[in-house]
Amino acid sequence: MSILGNSVVRREDPAFLTVGGSYVEDLVLEGAVHLTYVRSIAAHARITGIDVGEARSAPGVVAVFTPADIEAMGSAPNVLPIFPEEMRRPFINGGTVRYVGEPIVAVLAETKAQAVDAAELVIVDYDVLPAVVDVEQSALDEVVLFPDVGSNVLSRMTSEGQADFSDCEVVVAERIVNQRLTAAPIETRSGAAWWTDDGRLVHYSACQGAHPTRDLLAKIFELPTEAVRVVVPDVGGGFGAKSRTYPEELIIGWYSRAVGRPVKWTETRSENVTAMPQGRGQIQYAKLGGTRDGLITAYQLDVFQDAGAYPIIGAVLAGMTQRMLTGTYEIRNVGFNATTVVTNKVSTTAYRGAGRPEAAVAIERMIDRYADEIGMDPAEVRRKNLVPRFTEPYTTGIGTVYDVGDYPEALRLALEGVGYDEVLAEQAARRNRSDRSLLGVGIGVYVEITAGGPGGEFGSVEFGPDGRLKVISGSTPYGQGHETTWAMIVADRTGVPMDLIDVIHGDTDQVERGGLTVGSRSVQLGGSAIAAATTQLVDQARSKAADMMEAAADDVVLDSETGAFHVVGSPAVSVGWDDLAASLVEPMYEFHDFTAEMPTFPCGAHVAVVEVDQDTGAAKLLRLVAADDAGTIMNPLLAEGQVHGGMAQGIAQVLLEEIVYDVDGNLLTSNFMDYSVISAMEVPSFEVIHLETPTWVNELGAKGVGESGTVGSIPAVYNAVIDAVSHLGVRHMEMPLSPEKVWRAMADASAE
Numbered sequence: 001m002s003i004l005g006n007s008v009v010r011r012e013d014p015a016f017l018t019v020g021g022s023y024v025e026d027l028v029l030e031g032a033v034h035l036t037y038v039r040s041i042a043a044h045a046r047i048t049g050i051d052v053g054e055a056r057s058a059p060g061v062v063a064v065f066t067p068a069d070i071e072a073m074g075s076a077p078n079v080l081p082i083f084p085e086e087m088r089r090p091f092i093n094g095g096t097v098r099y100v101g102e103p104i105v106a107v108l109a110e111t112k113a114q115a116v117d118a119a120e121l122v123i124v125d126y127d128v129l130p131a132v133v134d135v136e137q138s139a140l141d142e143v144v145l146f147p148d149v150g151s152n153v154l155s156r157m158t159s160e161g162q163a164d165f166s167d168c169e170v171v172v173a174e175r176i177v178n179q180r181l182t183a184a185p186i187e188t189r190s191g192a193a194w195w196t197d198d199g200r201l202v203h204y205s206a207c208q209g210a211h212p213t214r215d216l217l218a219k220i221f222e223l224p225t226e227a228v229r230v231v232v233p234d235v236g237g238g239f240g241a242k243s244r245t246y247p248e249e250l251i252i253g254w255y256s257r258a259v260g261r262p263v264k265w266t267e268t269r270s271e272n273v274t275a276m277p278q279g280r281g282q283i284q285y286a287k288l289g290g291t292r293d294g295l296i297t298a299y300q301l302d303v304f305q306d307a308g309a310y311p312i313i314g315a316v317l318a319g320m321t322q323r324m325l326t327g328t329y330e331i332r333n334v335g336f337n338a339t340t341v342v343t344n345k346v347s348t349t350a351y352r353g354a355g356r357p358e359a360a361v362a363i364e365r366m367i368d369r370y371a372d373e374i375g376m377d378p379a380e381v382r383r384k385n386l387v388p389r390f391t392e393p394y395t396t397g398i399g400t401v402y403d404v405g406d407y408p409e410a411l412r413l414a415l416e417g418v419g420y421d422e423v424l425a426e427q428a429a430r431r432n433r434s435d436r437s438l439l440g441v442g443i444g445v446y447v448e449i450t451a452g453g454p455g456g457e458f459g460s461v462e463f464g465p466d467g468r469l470k471v472i473s474g475s476t477p478y479g480q481g482h483e484t485t486w487a488m489i490v491a492d493r494t495g496v497p498m499d500l501i502d503v504i505h506g507d508t509d510q511v512e513r514g515g516l517t518v519g520s521r522s523v524q525l526g527g528s529a530i531a532a533a534t535t536q537l538v539d540q541a542r543s544k545a546a547d548m549m550e551a552a553a554d555d556v557v558l559d560s561e562t563g564a565f566h567v568v569g570s571p572a573v574s575v576g577w578d579d580l581a582a583s584l585v586e587p588m589y590e591f592h593d594f595t596a597e598m599p600t601f602p603c604g605a606h607v608a609v610v611e612v613d614q615d616t617g618a619a620k621l622l623r624l625v626a627a628d629d630a631g632t633i634m635n636p637l638l639a640e641g642q643v644h645g646g647m648a649q650g651i652a653q654v655l656l657e658e659i660v661y662d663v664d665g666n667l668l669t670s671n672f673m674d675y676s677v678i679s680a681m682e683v684p685s686f687e688v689i690h691l692e693t694p695t696w697v698n699e700l701g702a703k704g705v706g707e708s709g710t711v712g713s714i715p716a717v718y719n720a721v722i723d724a725v726s727h728l729g730v731r732h733m734e735m736p737l738s739p740e741k742v743w744r745a746m747a748d749a750s751a752e
Helices: 011-016 114-120 212-221 252-259 267-274 317-324 356-374 378-387 407-418 422-431 480-495 521-550 577-583 637-655 708-728 738-750
Strands: 031-041 045-051 061-065 101-110 124-128 152-160 170-178 190-195 201-205 228-231 265-266 282-290 294-306 336-342 437-447 459-462 470-473 501-504 556-559 564-567 570-576 588-594 603-613 617-631 686-690
Touching: 031 114, 031 267, 031 459, 031 603, 045 101, 061 114, 061 252, 061 336, 124 294, 124 603, 152 317, 170 356, 190 252, 201 212, 201 252, 201 501, 252 265, 265 708, 282 356, 294 317, 294 356, 317 336, 356 378, 356 437, 356 708, 378 407, 378 437, 407 422, 407 437, 407 603, 407 617, 407 686, 422 437, 437 708, 437 738, 459 521, 459 577, 470 480, 470 521, 480 521, 521 556, 521 564, 521 570, 521 577, 556 577, 570 577, 603 708, 617 637, 617 708, 637 686
Parallel strands: 031 265, 201 228, 294 336, 470 501, 617 686
Antiparallel strands: 031 101, 045 124, 061 101, 152 336, 170 282, 190 201, 190 265, 282 294, 437 603, 459 470, 459 588, 556 564, 564 570, 603 617
16 A cells, blocks of 8 residues: 555654744854844935944954955855846845845854954945835836836736627626735845855855855856855745845855854844845736626736835736736636836745736635626636646646646635535525624635756665665755655555655765755645656666576566565565665665656635624635645645645735835834734634546646635635625625725725
8 A cells, every 4th residue: 555645744843842943043163153234214215325344343243244355255146047137136235225124244253242242343334315105106107216227127028818898797806905025034144254274255144055056156156166165954934035045145155264263144034024025016907808607708817016125026926916817716807917116115026826826815805706796696707718638738828838637626625615605694694684793705726836946856866785775855844744755655656664764965975966945846846756756766766676686687576565576476475675775885876856747736716705804804714615626636635734834824814914115115014913823713624535636747636725825715715705695785895804994995985
């Protein structure tokens, strides 16, 4: 019986729950100094003076570095070559700062406290410039952040066709806000660096990919990659925000070389909220049209994307929104436009879903608006327009090619799971008796792209004389359970117990190559690489076992349940892995680099039930039923964990979380007193229904699952809250749906 598909408990957890993980901050480095940054208090200003005299003489201070000290290092490389060179972000900035929190001066001291105290003594003079924080206003170029570039507009995207609404019987339009969010990982950004006696740079990083960070450091310090070692130990959450290693960490090696000692840096929580790149930041103008009997015939989405002060990955995420424009629906008459601009805020980057939740929010919100306009059940509108089940490539109206999907079945299962008719009946009863506790139900049918970026993943398997299997993965985990999953895949194909399988990752000296752990790509790429390498190893072992049994290799099979090789039809005489180990002088080794033919497209349907207090506007999520299809599931327990986490982050976006800047670019939500991170108090027990439509894109049949919970839950909860108050005349609200915002919407509707 295959171990895959079983709920195997995470083998990573005992250590986390007892002695704890091993994080960058836990490193004990002899002679290490601690780094703290002086950060800009202005969103847009020319720096006219920096006085570090008192700081340099403060107790415990080892060094203070100004931008002039590291001028020879230039600026950090652009994340993508398409971005203007003039928009490269300085490691520390002594010219024009462009967001609150931008690093200006580096202070190194014997202790953290001494570094912080000394940083307080640095005096920075600012010539404050006008700031632009509104994304639509930025596109007008009234305040230009980079005069040498001449415009705040980074790019304009236009689809080949634009939607034609001339034949529509009904047209609805809304402005939809996907507010900025912070990833709020348990572990803030953290790094440490030092130089070895033979001139190698060693860098520990809490990031989402050891090898991309190594390559970036090699480029910055003009070193061959073999002269740089990057180690990623345990990572306390990333969610996309740690997918790139940022300038204030990349330069740590320079500080270390300058002082001749190891340097450690871990930002505070306020620094993290202020200065770590944020997610979302997309304004949408959506327009949908169709017939009065519920057939959607036209859909147009025009967006403004906020890239922040310096363009990184967030600057190209409107492209992901375009790719997923029509979601799960058969709509051919479509159009898309996007304008991406810089603003005086910290950069935007990937954040759980990265452009795909935005697409799902737009289409799902507009379907509910359309259903309300024509007086039809939102579920029925969806049924009429969903793409039927398909198992071969399907091309959408915007030109995206999906692999497989069964959207009608996902919707059916979710509606059945929540008891949709019963919920509607209870809603009607409450409305009839003028109950002040309003009930709402919302649907989110979604499809998203996973492993949508370029590149593949590396995996290798080694079997040694000690009888243990060593699995090496280029994929860097940060909470997903890779060690358990990779061991399961190898155990399934070899019959070797999981406790004899070691998993290695996150160390460029031990792992030959690897990519970023982003975009829900790990199992379908990294897992497929390990599966292929394991198959190759089994073939090598079969040949050795055949020699030991004096049989032809083609006549020998492996019983993966017992881990024994035997001649077909003659199981009584066999060779086990322990026999093979005893015969080895050198380990057996196989590797594989897996690159997929195309991305995969997990899908599903979420249905949310909420209560809204009519007197206060407070919304409470009562139930969230999720039918998620991630293809073949390796481990249901791990998959559910990913879905649960994703749903929590999606619910948070709808109800609680929002990064807020004032008109001058000052961050008003710089800590957890002002930025409301979701907790167990705000979420119910999730109800997850598994639906498996295996993909043909990889031999495991697996699609991504890490972002599905977020993509599906946002529109479901969003629609549910608005549905709860729709009978009062409320048609639309902007996220987050705070009690005040909901209360005001009800009050405004009643006044009309």
